[in-house]
Amino acid sequence: xxxxxxxxxxxxxxxxxxxxxxxxxxxxxxxxxxxxxxxxxxxxxxxxxxxxxxxxxxxxxxxxxxxxxxxxxxxxxxxxxxxxxxxxxxxxxxxxxxxxxxxxxxxxxxxxxxxxxxxxxxxxxxxxxxxxxxxxxxxxxxxxxxxxxxxxxxxxxxxxxxxxxxxxxxxxxxxxxxxxxxxxxxxxxxxxxxxxxxxxxxxxxxxxxxxxxxxxxxxxxxxxxxxxxxxxxxxxxxxxxxxxxxxxxxxxxxxxxxxxxxxxxxxxxxxxxxxxxxxxxxxxxxxxxxxxxxxxxxxxxxxxxxxxxxxxxxxxxxxxxxxxxxxxxxxxxxxxxxxxxxxxxxxxxxxxxxxxxxxxxxxxxxxxxxxxxxxxxxxxxxxxxxxxxxxxxxxxxxxxxxxxxxxxxxxxxxxxxxxxxxxxxxxxxxxxxxxxxxxxxxxxxxxxxxxxxxxxxxxxxxxxxxxxxxxxxxxxxxxxxxxxxxxxxxxxxxxxxxxxxxxxxxxxxxxxxxxxxxxxxxxxxxxxxxxxxxxxxxxxxxxxxxxxx
Amino acid sequence: xxxxxxxxxxxxxxxxxxxxxxxxxxxxxxxxxxxxxxxxxxxxxxxxxxxxxxxxxxxxxxxxxxxxxxxxxxxxxxxxxxxxxxxxxxxxxxxxxxxxxxxxxxxxxxxxxxxxxxxxxxxxxxxxxxxxxxxxxxxxxxxxxxxxxxxxxxxxxxxxxxxxxxxxxxxxxxxxxxxxxxxxxxxxxxxxxxxxxxxxxxxxxxxxxxxxxxxxxxxxxxxxxxxxxxxxxxxxxxxxxxxxxxxxxxxxxxxxxxxxxxxxxxxxxxxxxxxxxxxxxxxxxxxxxxxxxxxxxxxxxxxxxxxxxxxxxxxxxxxxxxxxxxxxxxxxxxxxxxx
Numbered sequence: 001x002x003x004x005x006x007x008x009x010x011x012x013x014x015x016x017x018x019x020x021x022x023x024x025x026x027x028x029x030x031x032x033x034x035x036x037x038x039x040x041x042x043x044x045x046x047x048x049x050x051x052x053x054x055x056x057x058x059x060x061x062x063x064x065x066x067x068x069x070x071x072x073x074x075x076x077x078x079x080x081x082x083x084x085x086x087x088x089x090x091x092x093x094x095x096x097x098x099x100x101x102x103x104x105x106x107x108x109x110x111x112x113x114x115x116x117x118x119x120x121x122x123x124x125x126x127x128x129x130x131x132x133x134x135x136x137x138x139x140x141x142x143x144x145x146x147x148x149x150x151x152x153x154x155x156x157x158x159x160x161x162x163x164x165x166x167x168x169x170x171x172x173x174x175x176x177x178x179x180x181x182x183x184x185x186x187x188x189x190x191x192x193x194x195x196x197x198x199x200x201x202x203x204x205x206x207x208x209x210x211x212x213x214x215x216x217x218x219x220x221x222x223x224x225x226x227x228x229x230x231x232x233x234x235x236x237x238x239x240x241x242x243x244x245x246x247x248x249x250x251x252x253x254x255x256x257x258x259x260x261x262x263x264x265x266x267x268x269x270x271x272x273x274x275x276x277x278x279x280x281x282x283x284x285x286x287x288x289x290x291x292x293x294x295x296x297x298x299x300x301x302x303x304x305x306x307x308x309x310x311x312x313x314x315x316x317x318x319x320x321x322x323x324x325x326x327x328x329x330x331x332x333x334x335x336x337x338x339x340x341x342x343x344x345x346x347x348x349x350x351x352x353x354x355x356x357x358x359x360x361x362x363x364x365x366x367x368x369x370x371x372x373x374x375x376x377x378x379x380x381x382x383x384x385x386x387x388x389x390x391x392x393x394x395x396x397x398x399x400x401x402x403x404x405x406x407x408x409x410x411x412x413x414x415x416x417x418x419x420x421x422x423x424x425x426x427x428x429x430x431x432x433x434x435x436x437x438x439x440x441x442x443x444x445x446x447x448x449x450x451x452x453x454x455x456x457x458x459x460x461x462x463x464x465x466x467x468x469x470x471x472x473x474x475x476x477x478x479x480x481x482x483x484x485x486x487x488x489x490x491x492x493x494x495x496x497x498x499x500x501x502x503x504x505x506x507x508x509x510x511x512x513x514x515x516x517x518x519x520x521x522x523x524x525x526x527x528x529x530x531x532x533x534x535x536x537x538x539x540x541x542x543x544x545x546x547x548x549x
Numbered sequence: 550x551x552x553x554x555x556x557x558x559x560x561x562x563x564x565x566x567x568x569x570x571x572x573x574x575x576x577x578x579x580x581x582x583x584x585x586x587x588x589x590x591x592x593x594x595x596x597x598x599x600x601x602x603x604x605x606x607x608x609x610x611x612x613x614x615x616x617x618x619x620x621x622x623x624x625x626x627x628x629x630x631x632x633x634x635x636x637x638x639x640x641x642x643x644x645x646x647x648x649x650x651x652x653x654x655x656x657x658x659x660x661x662x663x664x665x666x667x668x669x670x671x672x673x674x675x676x677x678x679x680x681x682x683x684x685x686x687x688x689x690x691x692x693x694x695x696x697x698x699x700x701x702x703x704x705x706x707x708x709x710x711x712x713x714x715x716x717x718x719x720x721x722x723x724x725x726x727x728x729x730x731x732x733x734x735x736x737x738x739x740x741x742x743x744x745x746x747x748x749x750x751x752x753x754x755x756x757x758x759x760x761x762x763x764x765x766x767x768x769x770x771x772x773x774x775x776x777x778x779x780x781x782x783x784x785x786x787x788x789x790x791x792x793x794x795x796x797x798x799x800x801x802x803x804x805x806x807x808x809x810x811x812x813x814x815x816x817x818x819x820x821x822x823x824x825x826x827x828x829x830x831x832x833x834x835x836x837x838x839x840x841x842x843x844x845x846x847x848x849x850x851x852x853x854x855x856x857x858x859x860x861x862x863x864x865x866x867x868x869x870x871x872x873x874x875x876x877x878x879x880x881x882x883x884x885x886x887x888x
Contacts, residue, residue: 056723061846064589064635072591146603148591207603213637232727233636233646234838234846235720256723260836264702265718268710274717429851433587437595451593466596 053253053548055530057277057541058260058269061234067216068188069141072148074449075540077185079257082239082543083125084188084222087116087135087167088179090453090538091545093300094356096494097179097454101130101189101223111174111492118165124191124223125242132161137192137202144206149186152452174490176497180454183538194221225249225544234259239543250532250547263400270295270525277533279541281523282400283343294528299345300535301519303354304449306342306398306406308333308515309441313472317442320389321472323511324381330515331374332417333410335364338518341409342401345521351505352462354519356537357455358494359501364516374417386418391443393423394432398447399520406517407445439470447520453538455501459485461514462504471513481507559872566868567861571625572618574860578853579614585634586610588851608634608854621857630861631854635847640858643843648862649733650720651832651839655824657755658762663817666767667810670774671801677779685771692768698830701761705834708757716753718836725750758835762828766820773816777809807881814881818874825866 063073068080089100099105105116122130136159143153155175160168171178181187190200198221199211215221220228223246226239239255258275260266266278267285271292281289281297289295310326311317319325339346350361378384393407404425411421421443426432435441448467450457460466462485464475475482484504491497508514524541526533532545586604587595594600605611609620624631630640666689673685708715716722720735725747728738736755739748781787782805790804829841840859847855 054723061842064850065637072594146597146600148594148600150600151593151597207607217637230726232838233643234842235727235836238726258719258836259838260718261842262834262836265705265834265836268705269717271710272713272717274723429584429588430581433595434584437592451591466593 053251054256055252055254055277055546055548056256056258056275057543058258058266058275058279059540060280061259061261065213065217066220066228066231066237067213068138068186068190068222069145069210069216070147070149070213071185072451077538078540078543079228079237079239080185080188080222081224081539082226082255083220083224083228083242084185084190085122085224086184086187086189087182089183090180090536091542093534093536093538096358097183100183101135105179107492111176111490112171114169114171114178116167116169118167120165122223122246123244124194125220125227125244126191126194127244128191128193130189130191130223131164132167133164134189134192135159135167136161137195138190139187140202141190141195141200141206141210142186144202144204145210146207149184149451152181152184152186155181174492175456176489176492177452177454177456180456181452184452185539188222190216191221191223226255250544252543252546252548255543267525270527273527276527276530277541278525279522280400281525283523286344286523286525289525295525296528296533298524298526298533298535299343299521301345301347301355302399302522302535303356303453303537304399304447304520305349305354306338306401306403306445306447306517306520308410308517309444309446309467309471310513310515311439311442311472312477312513313439316440316472317513318389319381319383319387320443321513322381324377325383326513326515327510328374328377328381328417329414329419330510331368331370331377332413332419333515333517334369334413335517336366337413338406338409341405342398342518343521343523345523346518348518349516351508352514352516353455353458353501353505354450354516356519357458357501359455359498359505361502361505371416378417378419383418386420388420388422389443390424391421391445392426392432392435392441393445394426394428394436396428396447399522401520403445403447410445410517436470439472441470445517450537455497456488459488459504461508461512463512467514473513478512481512556872556876559875563865563868563872567864568622568625570864571622571857571861574857575618575621575853578856579617585851585853588849589634608632621854630858633847633852633855635850635852635855640854643855644840644858644862645733647838647840647843650837651825651841653734653736654755654758654762654832654837654839655821657759658824659766659817659821661759661763662766662770662820665763666770667774667813669767669771670813671778671806673771673775674778674782675797675801686775689768689771692764692771694768695764697761697765697828698834700764701758701831701834704757704761715757716750718834720751720754720837721747722750722754758831758837761831761835762824766816766824769816769820770813773813774809777812778805781805781809811878811881814874814877818870822863822867822870825870826863 059075063076065071066076066079068084071077071080085101087100087102088097091098101118101122102116103119105114107114118130118132124130139153139156139159143150155171155173155178157170157172160170195212198215201210203209218231225242225245227242228237229240230238236259237257241249241253263280263282263285266280267288269275270278271289286297289297310320312321314321335348339348347355348364349355350364353360355363378386391407391410393403396403407423411423414421436446460468462468462481463473463478464482465485484500488497488500488504491500522535524533524535529549531547531549536542586601590601590604609617621631628641633640633643636643669685673682676682709717721727728735728742728747731738731741735751736748739751787800787805790800826840829845832839832841840862844859847859
């Protein structure tokens, strides 16, 4: 008996001992603070997804920070946009940037100075009034942190704040995308007093001196409609109405954002009413919910685009560097088939500028494929009997679509004209990333997510651009297109810009090393009790537009 | 005194082993191709040498590997596992955050597995070659063979989505906020808060993932219990006891089961060690923020400090469990103590 009691006691000790390893006393300041805050919340009994003005949103995993100064991944902008505000904002997915915190703005004649005045009465959640100093602090901090989004501010030379309401941006070059850039989450205006108190700085040595990230990962310091009251990493984020919000708020009092990486799980929890919005559905899970009268399903193209890159350098690209071969490949691809692989809502853009951007020329014609023409082009290029080529593909996915699936489709399509693709796999972090960036890949299928919501990001696909150079396409190889790149950068007038962008698309429709094969779709399901749920490229989902009916 | 010496030796062995594991994992993570800079910086940022240099300096990646190693071991001796490249938080803090969720699930699963595994094993041995034995054996083989991610989707689909009798993924229903962090185990923390409905809700959320995780270990325990009990039941001392007229129940419970359980204890220990390492797919499907999910995210972003931290945690799990199991051997079987 004694022996059994000892065994039992030891067993219990083992269990409790291991359990004690998770003790909270030594937990990190950040996470324990967040969890303590969550614990201090009033019990939300009754505020389920089915009642009250609490809305539960499920999103995928995979983000590293909620500090606006570092934010660049897909989902954090959804949280940042709800808790912070930017000078300009996108109110629809295919619209232009509109003033948000800004009352008036004006470009100088040479386009190198942008002067704006802030609206009256803007206050942060802390109660502090927003001033031009907060704007300068926030943008300089992002620039000097030297994090992923710092490049957004690279065309801003300096910021002048002659008074509390006026902000003057001095640019180091004319940047027609500056208003769009100012909508980006990393350009959010922070409560500088609060952030400085937490170790934040906008000084040039911010990359090493700033210590506010831990604080901003779990707490918000903005003027947005909501404040972040709890963040449990990999689990959930809770946003509650900002009592000091200066603008017109919606009727949602609280958002619980669940991190649910699995689309099947999202489908089931949406169907059961445990969540109101499922952001990471797939064609299959959408089909499962078709016919459910409580749920609305949305399939819409995003601006994330998959493309083929054919290196212009013959030493690297081999036969695919030949413009005739490139055109043959364009003619051989089955774009409708690619869209089917990508899922409902996918489209193939006309050229390098995605559907939904200002100046976009729409979609590539559905009947563009012509195998006879493709074979003829190959013959003209001297490859009547086709050729073998390595098609390099990496382990990434484009909005859930494996690039390997797209590579297989390319291989199948090109086999019809005698091009035999040998698919070569290469891990992104173990070689592909470096080779891609260094322009060492001859023929590859890759994707491009927009850094900020402006057609100018696509100019990088032009000769001399960041992506253009990866394909060995230098500015001197096509001076006309390179000139259009500069013209688009400098066209601050919308009509002028649209004209230049259209010209660029026409000139790259059947020319150059890139072939855009499809824009990935987003699949969202949401409970019919909500209004205002829509696919958003800048914010993933704009929570500030959602109302309960 | 002997036992204290034994435990002392074990502790020294544990520290040496941990340093060995840290060294091995450090070397392996540096040997495998993969650059954390490429994995963690955006395509745009990678084009800016200043941003790349700042990133490498921040995480010590600009130093020679040998310097990185000695810095790492030096920090390790101060219980500093470094900073996660992915989250920018201390790795120890990250592990402290996600480990309780895994512990709660693993302990729940191992209790289910042990209780039902031993019970089924005993029934199967007692009713050897009967229909019941065949059914139990079939179930244990099924449990061992089922892919856990598929089983997880299946139980979630039927018991939550179709039958609506079990709660969905996550650790708590939306109606409840997380309890104040004392142990990190929601069931216990809710109890400490005095919130019985929340405690029951947390317990209910353990049932489906716990059952899925228990299935594999339960199958192993059932089979081990059955075969060992059958071996013991055929020994001379059991035959003697039976000849003396002991009842069957008394014979099994008081004389046979104790000896048959020693190998079972090893299986339970290994099963617990396996569960505490985190089960990536099951945690993903049940939205369980444990070590498995953390490990997966860390691997995907080449977050070396976190990967080494998880490896050390898993090694520590096995070492602690093996030590406890060794001690329990001595408690259950005096012959082990004598050795």
